[in-house]
Amino acid sequence: MLFELLPAVSSALILSLLALIICLAINIILFIAKRFQGKKSNYKVPLLKSFCYIFLISFSIIFPLKYYFGPFRIAHDLMSPNLLRNDIITIKRPNKNDTFKAGDLILFIFDDPITTYTTRIIGVAGDVINFHNGKIWLNGNLLEQPTGQQMNIDNTTFDVYYESVNNRQYNILKNTIEKNNSYSQKITVPDGKFFCLLDARYFYNSAFTTPCLIDEKQIFGYIRNILCSWDSKNNQFRRDRFFKVPD
Numbered sequence: 001m002l003f004e005l006l007p008a009v010s011s012a013l014i015l016s017l018l019a020l021i022i023c024l025a026i027n028i029i030l031f032i033a034k035r036f037q038g039k040k041s042n043y044k045v046p047l048l049k050s051f052c053y054i055f056l057i058s059f060s061i062i063f064p065l066k067y068y069f070g071p072f073r074i075a076h077d078l079m080s081p082n083l084l085r086n087d088i089i090t091i092k093r094p095n096k097n098d099t100f101k102a103g104d105l106i107l108f109i110f111d112d113p114i115t116t117y118t119t120r121i122i123g124v125a126g127d128v129i130n131f132h133n134g135k136i137w138l139n140g141n142l143l144e145q146p147t148g149q150q151m152n153i154d155n156t157t158f159d160v161y162y163e164s165v166n167n168r169q170y171n172i173l174k175n176t177i178e179k180n181n182s183y184s185q186k187i188t189v190p191d192g193k194f195f196c197l198l199d200a201r202y203f204y205n206s207a208f209t210t211p212c213l214i215d216e217k218q219i220f221g222y223i224r225n226i227l228c229s230w231d232s233k234n235n236q237f238r239r240d241r242f243f244k245v246p247d
Contacts, residue, residue: 019058078198079118082246086230091221103168105223123195129187170247175202
């Protein structure tokens, strides 16, 4: 439980301290302004006790919001084209009745308990995953199908493929020029584990030399929707992504 609380606690502490600093700065400005008026004033900068109240109130509001809903910022393009860099997402914390399914977009914790990562569940316990020549079969079915479309990221062009898992349909990205790769492997997903992949498959360089298995205890929550998105290259909002539910 403590492992899951750390990302929200760290964010809440930072935001609460920021709120405290802003309150302190405002009070100091007001205090100085009164002095510059050349009039005697009874105004005093609030005592430490008052600032402790401000901090505790801020933390008690920010922490549950951050823990149960987010928001979180996507800091990379490894989930393109469904999640883009600088997308601001909200999450849903899983409860006892929730069951993670193939196709779900999730937020999980890996080696650093403060840092969260995004990925997609491809296979659940009992599913058989086969790799061959950079392609993936799930229970004997080839996952990817070409769309004939392309997408450019950082001046590199990638092919867009269509994928359908557990009645959930979405696009993935792969290298336009496939590299020769004779690597083959067969994995049966063990109990309590999920087989996960990024949507930007070019990251794997057409090879899957390490099974991408995530323990259920590492999952922090479902990705629900995109609140807003910022295009840092063009310095403008991506308005078409506001309040969008990612595929």
